[in-house]
Amino acid sequence: MALRTFDGCNPEKAGYLTDSCESFSSMATLLEQLSSMTVVVADTGELEAIRAFTPRDATTNPSLILAAAQIPTYQELIDEALNNSRKMIGSKAAVEEVVYEALDEICVIFGKEILKIVPGRVSTEVDARLSFDTEATIEKARKLIDLYKEFGVSKDRVLIKIASTWEGIKAAEILEKEGVHCNLTLLFGFAQAVACAEAKVTLISPFVGRILDWYKAETGRDSYPGAEDPGVISVTKIFNYFKAYGYKTEIMGASFRNIDEVIELAGCDLLTISPKLLDQLRSSKETLVRRLDASNPMSTEEKISIDKEKFELMMSSDRMASEKLDEGIRGFSKAIETLELQLAHRLAVLEGGAAFSHIVQEIFMLNDLDGDGCITREEWLGSDAVFDALDHDHDGRLLQEDVRCGLGAALSLSPA
Numbered sequence: 001m002a003l004r005t006f007d008g009c010n011p012e013k014a015g016y017l018t019d020s021c022e023s024f025s026s027m028a029t030l031l032e033q034l035s036s037m038t039v040v041v042a043d044t045g046e047l048e049a050i051r052a053f054t055p056r057d058a059t060t061n062p063s064l065i066l067a068a069a070q071i072p073t074y075q076e077l078i079d080e081a082l083n084n085s086r087k088m089i090g091s092k093a094a095v096e097e098v099v100y101e102a103l104d105e106i107c108v109i110f111g112k113e114i115l116k117i118v119p120g121r122v123s124t125e126v127d128a129r130l131s132f133d134t135e136a137t138i139e140k141a142r143k144l145i146d147l148y149k150e151f152g153v154s155k156d157r158v159l160i161k162i163a164s165t166w167e168g169i170k171a172a173e174i175l176e177k178e179g180v181h182c183n184l185t186l187l188f189g190f191a192q193a194v195a196c197a198e199a200k201v202t203l204i205s206p207f208v209g210r211i212l213d214w215y216k217a218e219t220g221r222d223s224y225p226g227a228e229d230p231g232v233i234s235v236t237k238i239f240n241y242f243k244a245y246g247y248k249t250e251i252m253g254a255s256f257r258n259i260d261e262v263i264e265l266a267g268c269d270l271l272t273i274s275p276k277l278l279d280q281l282r283s284s285k286e287t288l289v290r291r292l293d294a295s296n297p298m299s300t301e302e303k304i305s306i307d308k309e310k311f312e313l314m315m316s317s318d319r320m321a322s323e324k325l326d327e328g329i330r331g332f333s334k335a336i337e338t339l340e341l342q343l344a345h346r347l348a349v350l351e352g353g354a355a356f357s358h359i360v361q362e363i364f365m366l367n368d369l370d371g372d373g374c375i376t377r378e379e380w381l382g383s384d385a386v387f388d389a390l391d392h393d394h395d396g397r398l399l400q401e402d403v404r405c406g407l408g409a410a411l412s413l414s415p416a
Contacts, residue, residue: 030259031281033288034266041252041272042118045110046071049275050117053282058114059123059183059205059254059272061161062335065110066342075346077113081105082347099343103127103336104140106343108147115157123183124148125161128332137162137171145180159183159203163329164192166311173199183252186328189321191314193238195306197247204249205272206235208265209257210328214320226260235265236292243297259284267292341365363403374399 031053034040042055045064068074085102086093111122124144130136141160148158160180162168164187172182181202187193188211196204208231215230216222226232235253242249252270256262259280262271267290273281306314315322367375375398380387390398 028285029282030263030284030286030288031278034262034271034281037267037290038265039120039270040278041270042278043254043272043274044068045114046275047074047113047117050114053275053278055118055120057120057122057270057272058118059159059161059252060107060110060114061125061185062107062128062332062339065107066335066339068110074110077109078106078343078346079350081109082343082350086347086351095344095347096340098347099340102343102347103340104143104147108144108151111148111158112151112153115153121157121159121181123159123161123185125185125332126163127336128163128329129336131163131165131329132167134167134171134174137168138174141171141175141180141182142178155180161185161205163332164188164196164204164325165329166195166308169195169199169201172196172201176200176202185254186325186332188234188324188328189315189318190234190237190241191306191311191318192321192325193251194241194304195311197242197249198306201249203252203270204238205252205254206231206238207255207324207328208232208235208253208261209255210324211320212257212261214324218320226264229261229264231255232261232264235268237299237301239265239268239292239294240297240299241301243294244299244301245303263288264291266290267294269294337365364400367398375403 031040039057040053040055041057041059042050042053043059043064044050045060045068047068050058081102082098084105085098089097089101107124111124114122126137126140126144130140141162144160145155145158148155158180159182160172160175161183162172162185164184169184169192172184175182176199183203183205184192184196184201185205185207187196187204187206193204193206208229211231211234212224212229215224224230235251239251241247242251250269252272253261253265253268254272256271256273256277259277262273262277262281265271266288304310315325364375367379369379377387377396380398387398390403392402
């Protein structure tokens with residue numbers, strides 16, 4: 001949300017207001033009050049929603065870009081990236097190669113457009129499928145920064161989002177030393193938070209709502225009051241620990257399920273909030289009380305230091321954090337794969353028959369149930385006649401090359 005001044009306060013002081021600045025006019029909405037003590041970030045890839053709420057920063061991920069890509073208004077941005085990628089890697093490159101190349105550019109193009117609206121930073125995510133590969137994560141982050149540079153965007157306006165695995169945290173540590181600022185996402189446990197702080201990353205994004213989801217499923221409870229919300233408790237603990245021991249890493253609460261969670265974290269460094277919840281905050285004029293105070297942290301935790309062994313030990317003993325991290329990586333990876341499939345379809349529209357092989361990717365997504373790179377007859381969802389037409393070497397297994405070579409013959413068959 002655009003920062004405003006209330007009662008003579010300067011809200012640009014990163015949320016550290018004096019007591020005299022804690023009271024607001026009854027005309028101020030919850031969103032206006034929150035924006036005076038916390039940097040509000042729009043959790044969306046939809047440009048119109050960002051314009052509506054004018055936040056300081058914005059954050060995206062493949063799921064958000066996938067949702068935004070369904071909107072016809074943004075088709076021109078998608079087409080721009082696909083055409084640029086085709087030109088860069090050549091007319092003979094496979095559709096899969098063009099799409100893989102275009103994916104990075106699409107993320108950067110959306111980021112560039114967002115930065116035309118927000119005055120601060122945009123978070124752009126490294127492919128979640130690289131979450132356990134430090135070197136690949138670093139390479140991808142550098143590529144994203146270079147793409148932004150080509151669009152005239154300086155790296156100080158970009159946060160590279162990386163999953164909070166040990167490998168991701170180590171990648172971020174190296175990138176930060178190069179001046180590339182990182183946002184460590186999919187953060188659920190205290191071990192992840194402390195490791196990030198010790199690595200001197202710029203920002204962490206603990207997932208409040210997904211923590212709540214896990215506890216609701218585990219306990220069978222339908223709801224938790226705001227102050228008892230496990231996600232709120234987790235972020236509060238991290239916030240107080242960081243401030244008590246002087247860590248510079250900022251905390252941005254994320255993945256909210258309701259405005260009560262947001263209210264309970266008023267005063268946190270940053271909060272990234274969906275348009276739906278931003279609208280609810282903007283519609284309410286209740287009085288907001290600061291819950292977190294960086295100048296007066298109340299941490300009861302002893303200071304600890306975390307190496308890889310301790311990180312793995314703490315994560316293995318925190319079933320919620322381990323399960324949600326794994327689930328989050330799989331979910332983000334699936335969103336990327338779905339986005340890739342959609343891009344392949346769009347490239348087919350742009351190029352006609354030259355991009356016909358995009359169907360191969362779709363066939364494998366639908367039929368390769370165990371993800372081993374081949375389709376057996378048992379996995380095949382279509383007719384035996386089509387399977388036999390594709391299986392030109394009659395070994396009972398379809399590889400991508402089998403499908404690509406035999407696609408014309410198979411599609412000429414009448415449906416069985």
